[in-house]
Amino acid sequence: MSLDITFLHLIIMLLTIAVVIFGGIYVARAVKSAEGYSLGGRSASFPLVAGSIAGTVIGGGATVGTAQMASTIGLSAWWFTLSSGITFIVMGFLYARPLRKTGLETISQYLVLNYGKTAGSIASWVTTIGIFFSVVSSCLPGIGIICAVFDVSVWTAALILMLLVASYVFFGGMKSAGVGGILKMLILFASLFVAGGTAFWAIHTDPAISAALPDFPWFSLLGNGTGNAAANLLSVFVGIICTQTYIQALFSATDPQTAAYGAFAAALVAIPVGLPCAMIGMYMHVAEPGVQPLLVLPTYLLHHQPALIGGMAMGGIIISLISSIGGQSLGIGTIISKDIVAPLFQIKNDSTLLKLNRCSCVLVMVIGCVFSIIFRDTQILFWNYLSMGLRGGGIFLPLTLAVFRPGCVSGRWVALSMVCSTMVAILATFLKTPVKPMFLAVAVSFLLLLPGMLAKKE
Template sequence: MELSLLQLIIILLTIGIVIGIGLYAARSVHSSEGYSLGGRSAGVPLVAGSIAGTCVGGGATVGTAQLASTIGLSAWWFTLGTGISLIIMGLFYAKPLRSTALETIPQYLTLNYGKSAGSFTSLCSSLGILFSAVASCLPAIAIISVLLQVSSWTAAVILLVLVACYSFFGGMKTAGVGGILKMAVIWVSLFVAGGSAFYTIHTEPGFMEALPSYPWFSLFGSGVPSAMANLFSLIVGMLCTQTYIQALFSASNPDTAAAGAFSAALVTIPVGLPCAMIGMYMHVTRPDVAPILVLPTFLLEHQSSLIGGIAMGGIILSLIGSIAGLSLGIGTMLSRDIFAKLFRVTSDAASLRLTRFVVLGVILCASAISILNEGSQILFWNYLSMALRGGGIFLPFTLAIIKPHAVSPSWAVASMVFSTAAAIIAAVMKAPIHPLFIGLAVSLVILIIGYIRTTHKQQ
């Protein structure tokens, strides 16, 4: 994959302009709440930008093209599922959550089930979100390494600097502003590039015949059960992710939070389609290219320098923004719910410093895991992440929103611990049933028993 000087300049300008505007917006961040929640004054565009800017990362772009080059159109399910999750979030979760004055999911669970529930959620959810950050670090390191002809470790250092510039100083404010700009770049450039791939596939003689048969163009090419399992895992994982809930908490009011989730869904759903078209195009024209490099190779070798350079800048920004947003979510949870209590942090200035350095530590950890797992499937990490952070938390969290204090704290914590353990054991033992479903089943059984026992005691 060759990179011309003009393409490099366009890529650097695209990245520099977006990060520069984000850093300019970060000038107004002087408090802990301003860093993690943008001062709770975000309008619909900033809420939507924060959410879409994070969830449209490595899985939605590079990962979708990577998978589409192998299985076809069904790779689109990742962004479809993400959009469906955001619609559900806007309908049922946004208003009740924003009606509180909280900052994190663990705080909400602590309010309903006690401190043990909050602490367990912080640790378990942070690990799950970390795996999602890995899913964006993998392609980011690979792309930077190939484009600049440097080692993986050097690429990781460059990525660390870019992500730090994006999130370290401005937090949620930068994530919102950068998310809006990033999505504008991706939407325009990817749909132009994907449109050219779609046109070639359907007009060039012999192209359709060179692709695999019918399932290649079906959303259920990998089977209905597999597609539905992946969709459900996305829904569960998205609704339990601190980063997206944090964006809702940053909204100026409950209605704005709901509208922001709906807007993010409308922006996110279509993004996977041009990436899928590009993956299928490359399956025929460049079968020699490593799947993880399918999208960048197409943009740099099969598009004009202007479109390809802008699109590549947008792709790198999508990876940077996703890593930054996810790291911000983990950093907020761990600093607020674990480290602030452990180190007895009370001042706002100290809390701000703590959150920033925890975010930086998360970025370092995600980069290291990515280097040690080079060549792994990007969407594998995304789906594993969704299962881990959703299996033990989704049902107690949802129950707390729909019917607060319906079960006693001891039963809620038991549900979280045993369901998470069941999901991990199922994954290690390679059970024929999706680990997420095993975890949810265990959680449901314990919560039903707990609900009956709690109701009986209250009578």
């Protein structure tokens, strides 16, 4: 299905994308080392930390996915960005300072410090697989929207997407992600809230629209069930706490206090951005019920908004997909280069590490796009929640214990809990168990860590 996009829409959209990408390329000139690429030289101010965090989390799931889900279940689709914001607040209060004080670079390094090399190696693979599914959740709408806008094949769209992502993050790494995240959020706030406000006004003032919408559950945050809301909140919370990209942004801060302030600022950005997308999805449920769910948000922006707002918002959405893929790819690339390949081949040369990090990012993008084409008919937020559950199930409790109760459990029990809980999460996903895979994985992790804690205490 192609979108009816005018030449004016296209020009405004491309100019918006160009501003953000060239902003990231401009600051990339200062990146000369591997640490400068992955951590921005540990000199990020709190706006850059917030930009890196928010720029990654506000991707396909937060924008296109929220509108897609809201068109079928109503306001409760807002829970993804709500949960993200709540998590960043907790992260700022409890996790940011102790993690930044270590001066490390990856979650795996932190776990090696507390539990030994075996636990760290397992964590590297578990987090890589989990984060990869977040890449898929942004590649899906990215390929779909590019197909619809330019009327090209999925493979051509994937190539365009990869080139855009590479331009965004390949040269500057974390520094480009931070600057791009700030620019992207300014664009989205300026355009999406105008567009969402129009949809909100129509829902509450147009009798034909309001009469056609379902009753109370449609306008309730708990409309999809209290259990589902709680499950989504916990899934996002556990997943974000264990995501390399967000922890990497904290490590890039100038000091622990800046890391905490950056997390708080990211929360202020993430919480509201899902609301206009939800309003648009609810409006489109009645206005254009035949639209393909993936294209609910783009169709509204192009058909129901002025060209300036619609073009800017479309550019912002494509940038949100690019930045999310770029941020997650950067996180995986850092893990692969620093924790897997470099130790395996004894690579210590800084320029080689920089090349390895960049190549790892590109490889993740390519695999993510191919995977997304294979599963292009699936729900975007399904991959988001699956990703959160898989990477959180095995890592969340060991990481939390390492932060707040270091030395309370031996590395052997931690390694066993990571392997078993991840296997349970994968098995539960394929068996489609009534209990979410993430909850089963965390439960197994707890049951295996508890005897380890008791043995260590004795």
